Amino acid sequence: MKPPRKLHIKSYGCQMNVYDAQRMVDTLAGEGYIETGDVNDADLVILNTCHIREKASEKVYSELGRLREVKDEAARHGRRISIAVAGCVAQAEGEEIIRRAPVVDVVVGPQSYHHLPQLLAHARRHGRALETEFPVQDKFGFLAPPRAEAIRARGISAFVTVQEGCDKFCTFCVVPYTRGAEVSRPVARIVDEVQRLADHGVCEITLIGQNVNAYHGEGPDGRIWTLGQLLHRLAALPGIVRLRYSTSHPRDVDDSLIVAHRDLPALMPFVHLPVQSGSDRILSAMNRKHSSDDYRRVIDRFRAVRQDIAFSSDFIVGFPGEQEEDFQATLALVAQIGYAGAYSFKYSPRPGTPAAEIRETVSATEMDERLVRLQQLIDSQQSAFNQAAIGTTVDVLFERSARNPGQIVGRTAYLQPAHVMASPDIIGKVLPVTIQSLERYSLLGQLAPPTPASQAQLAPADVAPADVAPADRTPAEIMTPAHITTGA
Numbered sequence: 001m002k003p004p005r006k007l008h009i010k011s012y013g014c015q016m017n018v019y020d021a022q023r024m025v026d027t028l029a030g031e032g033y034i035e036t037g038d039v040n041d042a043d044l045v046i047l048n049t050c051h052i053r054e055k056a057s058e059k060v061y062s063e064l065g066r067l068r069e070v071k072d073e074a075a076r077h078g079r080r081i082s083i084a085v086a087g088c089v090a091q092a093e094g095e096e097i098i099r100r101a102p103v104v105d106v107v108v109g110p111q112s113y114h115h116l117p118q119l120l121a122h123a124r125r126h127g128r129a130l131e132t133e134f135p136v137q138d139k140f141g142f143l144a145p146p147r148a149e150a151i152r153a154r155g156i157s158a159f160v161t162v163q164e165g166c167d168k169f170c171t172f173c174v175v176p177y178t179r180g181a182e183v184s185r186p187v188a189r190i191v192d193e194v195q196r197l198a199d200h201g202v203c204e205i206t207l208i209g210q211n212v213n214a215y216h217g218e219g220p221d222g223r224i225w226t227l228g229q230l231l232h233r234l235a236a237l238p239g240i241v242r243l244r245y246s247t248s249h250p251r252d253v254d255d256s257l258i259v260a261h262r263d264l265p266a267l268m269p270f271v272h273l274p275v276q277s278g279s280d281r282i283l284s285a286m287n288r289k290h291s292s293d294d295y296r297r298v299i300d301r302f303r304a305v306r307q308d309i310a311f312s313s314d315f316i317v318g319f320p321g322e323q324e325e326d327f328q329a330t331l332a333l334v335a336q337i338g339y340a341g342a343y344s345f346k347y348s349p350r351p352g353t354p355a356a357e358i359r360e361t362v363s364a365t366e367m368d369e370r371l372v373r374l375q376q377l378i379d380s381q382q383s384a385f386n387q388a389a390i391g392t393t394v395d396v397l398f399e400r401s402a403r404n405p406g407q408i409v410g411r412t413a414y415l416q417p418a419h420v421m422a423s424p425d426i427i428g429k430v431l432p433v434t435i436q437s438l439e440r441y442s443l444l445g446q447l448a449p450p451t452p453a454s455q456a457q458l459a460p461a462d463v464a465p466a467d468v469a470p471a472d473r474t475p476a477e478i479m480t481p482a483h484i485t486t487g488a
């Protein structure tokens with residue numbers, strides 16, 4: 001028997017890349033590849049890249065510089081390492097990647113991952129392979145499903161892509177160019193995938209898409225279903241106790257989504273709803289297609305049906321032409337909404353986007369200063385939100401053993417990590433926890449007697465595996481809700 005080939009994959013950027021990386025691993029498993037965490041041990045290295053801001057893009061080239069040394073060293077020992085660049089930089093830069101970094105063997109855009117085995121074979125024969133087309137085929141129909149062991153190893157919470165691409169064309173954003181037009185997967189395929197995940201112990205699903213609430217997939221009745229309808233269907237699947245979705249656009253919040261929040265206890269009351277700016281002048285220059293008041297009204301609609309709902313958002317500071325008064329409008333909006341957390345970014349001009357052509361730019365010093373002021377406000381809101389949990393009893397879905405021996409870590413409805421001392425057999429269960437203190441971004445508490453609500457959620461979740469212990473994430477990564485952001 002041939003020894004297995006080893007694959008090392010590194011993902012940058014949004015959670016859609018995390019999902020795509022898993023599907024690439026699943027597809028290459030069929031070709032005899034197993035995953036390795038050690039790049040020096042790999043036969044194939046895939047960089048799954050992000051193009052959203054300049055910093056993210058440039059990381060790829062510094063990583064490729066390091067990989068050249070790894071590849072040369074392996075070659076000195078008679079071993080060949082193949083290097084593939086996948087993701088949005090691959091899509092945006094194509095052949096330019098090979099020109100700048102000849103160490104690369106394969107360049108593959110996000111819509112072509114199902115062709116990876118053929119592309120690797122082609123590169124072995126001809127030296128290089130590149131595919132950055134937007135094929136008409138639905139790649140999801142061709143990517144291999146994860147094996148049972150892979151699902152179990154990935155833990156009790158999983159991402160499922162339901163929608164990809166974006167038709168909004170915000171003037172600063174590369175997504176419509178790198179991920180292409182909005183496409184939704186059919187309901188039946190998503191249900192099958194979620195069912196399979198649930199069969200192997202997954203009990204929390206986050207539906208993802210660059211503009212997830214624009215979801216309009218074909219339903220089993222032949223009609224087009226909305227995200228709200230899809231959530232209703234998935235909530236009915238045995239074993240699924242928590243549902244989330246990300247990232248949403250304020251313009252696409254329809255009544256079915258609001259109704260889903262009203263009627264589905266499994267749908268977590270935590271919504272990532274990027275607004276980008278509080279200034280109507282800037283929102284219009286960004287082509288956001290909504291005003292700051294439209295955004296406030298959307299928030300009110302959610303709050304009207306679920307008083308305990310919390311929000312996170314994305315902000316861009318220093319968009320071309322942003323004046324102090326525009327920035328003040330952003331601060332005022334944040335102060336009024338009150339976020340549980342948010343991501344804020346300095347504007348980064350992206351080649352090929354309309355905003356990159358605008359001359360009237362904001363100075364680097366001003367951008368830095370605005371970013372600090374905005375982050376201070378957001379941080380104070382996030383701290384207040386976390387502090388408010390102390391002394392309350394909240395439901396926590398337990399995910400894995402923590403770094404400290406004897407501790408198990410889970411998440412509250414608002415994705416706050418919560419630690420308790422308990423036995424690992426609580427992994428996969430939703431249990432009430434009385435929160436006693438806050439350590440940086442983590443809540444510490446102890447198991448409380450069960451509440452009727454947690455009891456009701458508990459029954460189907462008992463199928464969870466006991467042996468899940470993926471690598472610890474840093475508290476900042478866990479709590480900042482925007483580590484899940486992908487678009488919108």
Ligand code: 5AD
Binds near residue numbers: 274276346347
């Ligand atoms: N510059 C800075 N931030 C950006 N984002 C998207 N494009 C840019 C850009 N050119 C941010 C937006 C989006 C998040 C995923 O990334 O806030 O919501």
Ligand code: SF4
Binds near residue numbers: 170174488
């Ligand atoms: Fe689409 Fe979001 Fe990018 Fe706007 S910011 S173009 S809505 S992905």
